[in-house]
Each structure stands twice: as C-alpha cells, then as structure tokens.
Amino acid sequence: MEINAKEFSNNDITVTYDPCQCTLSEVCAKELSDVFSNTVIPWINLDNATKTESIINQVKRCPSGALKFHLNNKKKAS
Numbered sequence: 001m002e003i004n005a006k007e008f009s010n011n012d013i014t015v016t017y018d019p020c021q022c023t024l025s026e027v028c029a030k031e032l033s034d035v036f037s038n039t040v041i042p043w044i045n046l047d048n049a050t051k052t053e054s055i056i057n058q059v060k061r062c063p064s065g066a067l068k069f070h071l072n073n074k075k076k077a078s
C-alpha cells in the first residue's frame with residue numbers, strides 16, 4: 001500500500017501540503033507548534049491539536065497556499 005506523505009488526516013479533516021508551493025516561512029511551525037513541526041517527521045501531527053478549528057485557522061494563515069484542508073466525508077445517520 002502506498003502512503004501519501006503529504007496528506008494528513010484526523011477524524012474531521014484532511015490537511016494537504018504541497019512542498020513546491022511552500023516558501024518555508026515557518027508561520028505554521030511558529031504559531032501552532034504542537035501540530036506543525038520543522039524538526040519532527042512526520043511534520044504534521046493533527047492528533048496533537050486540542051481543536052480541529054485551530055488547525056483550520058492555521059492552515060488559512062499559510063501565506064503561500066502550500067497548506068490546504070478539506071472536511072472529511074462523514075456518514076449520515078439514516
């Protein structure tokens with residue numbers, strides 16, 4: 001099985017990272033270091049965030065657009 005190292009998910013969202021777009025501003029690692037690391041691999045660990053909202057807010061602050069997110073599809077209760 002192939003693992004996409006540039007895609008990171010928790011129960012709520014999936015965050016994608018495009019290294020070609022990243023300007024290495026380190027805004028993500030400085031502002032939300034529990035989730036975004038510039039020293040540890042894998043460098044994005046969504047499980048370390050207390051709230052998914054804080055991840056979404058941080059992704060939106062990425063100046064280059066290298067970080068993006070989408071909400072995971074949830075099964076609707078029938």
Ligand code: SF4
Nearest residue numbers: 022023025026028062
């Ligand atoms: S904030 Fe965006 S541009 Fe800056 S290091 Fe993180 S991913 Fe790269």
